[in-house]
Amino acid sequence: MSGALRRSVLGIDAAWTTKNPSGVALIEETDTGWRLVSVAASYAAFVGGEQKQSVAVRNLLYAASIQIGKPVDLIAVDMPLSHRPILARRRSDDLISSLYSSRKVSTHSPIPERPGPLSEAFRVECEMAGYGLEVTGCPARGLVEIYPHPALLELTGAAIRLPYKVHKARGSQPRKSYWPHLPLSERMANLLTVWSGIVAALEQQVRGVKSALPLPTKDASPAELKAFEDKLDAIVSAWAGGCVLMGTAVAHGDEHSAIWVPKPVHGGLPFKLPVSKDPSAFGGVQGQSPWSAKPTMRFNHIAQRVAAEHFDLIAEMLMTQLGFTQLRRTERAIWLRQPGANIDLQLSRSPTTNRDEDKLRSQVSFLSDTPRADLEKLAEWLTARGLPAGVGSYSPREFYLDAPDALVDFVIEAMLPELADYPIKE
DSSP, X not given: OOXXXXXXXXXXXXXXXXXXXOEEEEEEEETTEEEEEEEESSHHHHHTOOSOSOOOHHHHHHHHHHHHTSOOSEEEESSOOOSSOOOSOOHHHHHXXXXXXXXXXXXXXXXXXXXXXXXXXXXXXXXXXXXXXXXXXXXXXXXXXXXXXXXXXXXXXXXXXXXXXXXXXXXXXXXXXSSTTSOHHHHHHHHHHHHHHHHHHHHTTEETHHHHOOOOXXXXXXXXXXXXXXXXXXXXXXXXXXXXXXXXXXXXXXXXXXEEEEOOOOSOOSSOOOOOSSXXXXXXXXXXXXXXXXXXXXXXXXXXXXXXXXXXXXXXXHHHHSOOEEEEEOSSEEEEEOTTOSSEEEEEEESOOOOOGGGGGSEXXXXXXXXXXXXXXXXXXXHTTTOOOEEEEEETTEEEEEOTTTBSSOEEEEEOGGGGSOSOOO
């Protein structure tokens, strides 16, 4: 591979406040794949300066260019970024939570204060340096947002979110920690096992990770453990950025922001995570490791019945008003998919019309910032075409649309995204 074609990524585990350090990693493409050039637990350590967090982006880029002899191609950052001010949850946050909530991954909810000014200043600095925020396509240069939790799921094939955060293992609040019924010494031993597995998985994608990240000792200080975690997240961000450059990552978001997640990596790891005897250890099942192989039966779609007389109209509404695409159609059924979703919807023709009121407990559910208004638009659309429809509510945050003559055993629900922001905290 010629020097002109070598691609490089600067990965940053950016802190959301000025009080905490931000890990930095630099990877470079070679004839035999990606290699880790360097990794540091803070901006200052990466540029070789004083221990402060106000290091300018241009200084990071300059330090990286000195190490590889050319400007970096991509900056991959673990921090909310957007082309417009971030005031609350974004479409990208909701998509990631929707796609990965079944695997215990949800995004944090950004607010104007966190990361707010830090995020905006970082994006502007990158833009001034020639790295604009990229939210679609297959960019060859720019700035992208990464989220390590889903990236690690796709890297390792873990069934649920990996328990690799220091403060959750140490557990100042034991009931909220990983492995809550184990003593601290055993929780820390488990954490090191998890870290070892992540390092092994990363080494398969980026040469040099294992030698650059020797595991801390069991008696390492909290600061040393946090420094290791920050470097680990920075390398994950850099690897995910490499996937973006190679076209093996997907952008989840809209024209304002996107979280890039690598496509699944095939091939297993040589061992499994520690098995917990406590059902709540990972939010999972007793005796189950979150690093276990994916189940042989995977959730694919749900099927609901629609009265034959209105079958085509309901399908048309989903496709024209909610962006569904047709996957397959037979005389009796149609299979639909909404872009960005990982579960498909099958509608089946039925000779039956309205069922009992208990059908209100069977829903095809959507997330919306304006759930009632969006459902009322759908109701108006159906009514204008001769199908009576109305909107009701379960709560001030959850609403449903029913068209009794058409929807046999379900209603269409819309709810605020916060209801799907499951309490998975770091």
